[in-house]
Amino acid sequence: MxxxxxxxxxxxxxxxxxxxxxxxxxxxxxxxxxxxxxxxxxxxxxxxxxxxxxxxxxxxxxxxxxxxxxxxxxxxxxEAGQALQPILHGLMQWGDRYVTEGPAPTVWEHTCGAELRTKAVCENCGEPVGAGGSRLVRLGGVPQ
Missing domain, CATH: 1.10.10.10 (Winged helix-like DNA-binding domain superfamily/Winged helix DNA-binding domain)
Structure with missing residues (x-):
């Protein structure tokens, strides 16, 4: 297979x-x-x-x-490298929460002055993306 x-x-x-x-x-x-x-x-x-x-x-x-x-x-x-920034931020946040013990070793700040916390949201409705909020409609180019 x-x-x-x-x-x-x-x-x-x-x-x-x-x-x-x-x-x-x-x-x-x-x-x-x-x-x-x-x-x-x-x-x-x-x-x-x-x-x-x-x-x-x-x-x-x-x-x-x-x-x-x-x-x-x-x-x-x-442009492709810049598009990876939120992905690396998300991976870092995951590591801070589930892997790293103690305070986060690296903290990013957004241009607004707040600590940067990335969150995946639906581009259409703005709802957070999570395990229960989506469904597969196409796999490998084949509709499900």
């Missing part, structure tokens, strides 16, 4: 690895240079280079030159 075709599986093929997510965290926190990202993630240089290369290949990050002599580059979030 072939595995189920699924956008979750496709997305995990691009970003579903520890060092990839930690590299994205660092770029979202403003650390755009390789050495900064390596220092803050603890990833080995070869693994980090491979993860960053994959993110660039998939259009999540762009690699931009900021110095000519010697040539030096930094990583910048693309």
């Amino acid at each position: 072939a595995p189920r075709k699924c956008s979750i599986a496709n997305a995990l093929g691009v970003v579903g690895e520890r060092w990839t997510l930690l590299a994205l965290r660092e770029v979202m926190l403003g650390q755009r240079r390789f050495d900064q990202i390596a220092a803050n993630t603890g990833a080995s240089r070869d693994i980090l280079a491979a993860r960053l290369r994959k993110l660039v290949e998939h259009g999540v990050l762009s690699k931009e030159q900021y110095e000519e002599h010697p040539p030096r580059y930094e990583y910048v979030l693309t």
Whole structure:
């Protein structure tokens, strides 16, 4: 039996690895240079280079030159990378609540000044998304 075709599986093929997510965290926190990202993630240089290369290949990050002599580059979030921010915030909030003991190690603030708490809501009605508030209508392109 072939595995189920699924956008979750496709997305995990691009970003579903520890060092990839930690590299994205660092770029979202403003650390755009390789050495900064390596220092803050603890990833080995070869693994980090491979993860960053994959993110660039998939259009999540762009690699931009900021110095000519010697040539030096930094990583910048693309539109696709920026779209991952609420997902990483949600994952962080889940970790704060269910995994991390003690106070949250990282707190984000929204531009309004409040601590940022993300919440998934239905784009149409504004109701929160939860396990009981939705139903599957199509699976793998086939109506249910």
